[in-house]
Amino acid sequence: xxxxxxxxKVEGTSxxxxxxxxxxxxxxxxxxxxxxxxxxxxxFDTRLGKLLSTLKAQSALDSGQIPTHVLRTHGIANIDRRRxxxxxxxxxxxxxxxxxxKASKKGFTSLTALQRAMKQAAKAEVSNVGQSDEPKxxxxxxxxxxxxxxxxxxxxxxxxxxxxxEANGLDLETIVDDLISAIAKQEKSA
Numbered sequence: 001x002x003x004x005x006x007x008x009k010v011e012g013t014s015x016x017x018x019x020x021x022x023x024x025x026x027x028x029x030x031x032x033x034x035x036x037x038x039x040x041x042x043x044f045d046t047r048l049g050k051l052l053s054t055l056k057a058q059s060a061l062d063s064g065q066i067p068t069h070v071l072r073t074h075g076i077a078n079i080d081r082r083r084x085x086x087x088x089x090x091x092x093x094x095x096x097x098x099x100x101x102k103a104s105k106k107g108f109t110s111l112t113a114l115q116r117a118m119k120q121a122a123k124a125e126v127s128n129v130g131q132s133d134e135p136k137x138x139x140x141x142x143x144x145x146x147x148x149x150x151x152x153x154x155x156x157x158x159x160x161x162x163x164x165x166e167a168n169g170l171d172l173e174t175i176v177d178d179l180i181s182a183i184a185k186q187e188k189s190a
Contacts, residue, residue, distance in 0.1 A: 035101070035108045039090060045111060048076065049091025052084055086111035122156045126163065 038045040055066045055074065071077035076084065090097055090111055100118055101108065108114040165172045 035110060035114060038111075039094075039097070039101070045087040045090050046094070048079070048084065048087035049089075049094075051076070052088040053091050056088070082112075086115065089115065119153075122153065123159070126156055126160045 035045075037043055040046065051074065052066065055070055056064050059066050059070075061067065068077060097114060097118070100121070101114065104117070108117065161175060162172060164170070165175055
């Protein structure tokens with residue numbers, strides 16, 4: 001336990017100085033973990049994402065991965081890989097993310113929370129597609145355009161196709177064969 005004397009000093013440091021330092025550190029922490037601050041045009045995540053996007057585009061690897069020596073050269077190898085991935089994701093989906101943040105009532109404490117909320121919103125939208133009280137048409141199916149405020153991922157697309165097949169009584173394997181045929185036609189015409 002720290003020794004305390006009559007002048008409110010703890011082992012040579014005043015309590016006021018410690019409180020001041022603690023408050024300063026708390027403000028710094030909040031600034032680092034405040035999505036509104038880090039996602040601004042000059043914010044940490046935006047700048048990091050832009051740098052990573054540029055490095056990824058310049059990467060000689062077919063996978064688009066950024067070699068470790070490049071990360072070290074640019075001084076960002078010590079940033080956690082998850083934080084780098086989130087910053088890159090944010091930069092690549094910045095318009096959708098900003099709209100989603102604006103539409104949010106509570107806000108977000110991290111990019112991880114933002115990603116999770118956007119994925120849940122996409123899943124909710126996918127599960128609502130095709131659900132109506134009207135009877136299913138037998139031969140003629142009309143498709144209406146829906147405006148989606150979140151990016152469609154491959155997983156969401158696959159889930160949508162599966163649910164639509166189930167909802168409309170279609171054979172999934174036939175749909176997959178049709179997709180493969182459509183891709184082959186596109187490749188021949190290109």
